[in-house]
Amino acid sequence: MAGFVCTSSPELSSAIAFVQNAEGTACSPFDCWLILRGLKTLCIRQDRAEENARKVVAFLANHPIVREVYYASYCPPDASGKRLQDQRIHLSQARTGGAVLSFTTGSVRLSRKICDAVHLFKITVSFGSCNSLIEMPCVLSHASIPAEMRSLPEDLLRLSIGIEHYEDLIADLEQAFRAALPGGAPSQRKSP
Structure with a gap:
């Protein structure tokens, strides 16, 4: 991870520089080079991931x-x-919906089976990868939060869409849906 702080205050700037130096929180030159190299293609990768996400959303929105x-x-x-109000606010601040989306199935068991049955999507908690990822937040990222305190559906599946070809992503979800339904193909993957 890396980030930056902007300030017009010389005193705050000096204090931040001191903490970075004293704590060793500054990135190494190699890490900075990797970030700089990645920034050169960030726009292309993000545009592809967002385009893929829109196509996956259209597929999911029409799937029974x-x-x-x-x-x-x-x-x-x-x-x-x-x-509608949330969408209007979002679109007034951003040009697209990004590359992260989620959906529900109405069944925790069915959602788990879908998660188990994907092949192209990797089961992990992360965002912004070139690879597409899937997880059930109530089982992975939010599992340590007591169920009564979570404000999300137990059957929620979260996808972080990558830059693979969208048809491959949709085909993987389609085969996972088929495998998750009664009489579907047996899963080759363990539960998250």
Whole structure:
């Protein structure tokens, strides 16, 4: 991870520089070079991931196994109230919905089976990779939070979409949906 702080205060700038030096929190030259190298293609990678995400959202929104799709710039045709207001606010601040989306199936068991059955998506908690990722937050990233304190559906699947070809991503989800349904193909993957 890396970041930056901007300030017009010479005193604050000196204090930050002192902490960076004293604590050793500054990036190494090699890490800085890797960041600089990655920044040169960030726009291309992000555009591809966002384009893929929109196509995956369109697929999910029309699939009978999917109950609800959550994506910042997507609103179901029958949406009203807060969901429409949230979308308007988002689109006033961003040009797209990004590359992270989630959906529900109505069944924790079904969601687990889908997660187990994907082949191209990797099961892990992360964002922004070139590779597409899948996870069930209630099982992985939010598992340490007591269920009664979580404000998300137990059957929620979260996808971080990468730069693979969108048709491959959709085909992987489609085969995972088929495998997760009764009579589907047996899974070759262990649960998250």
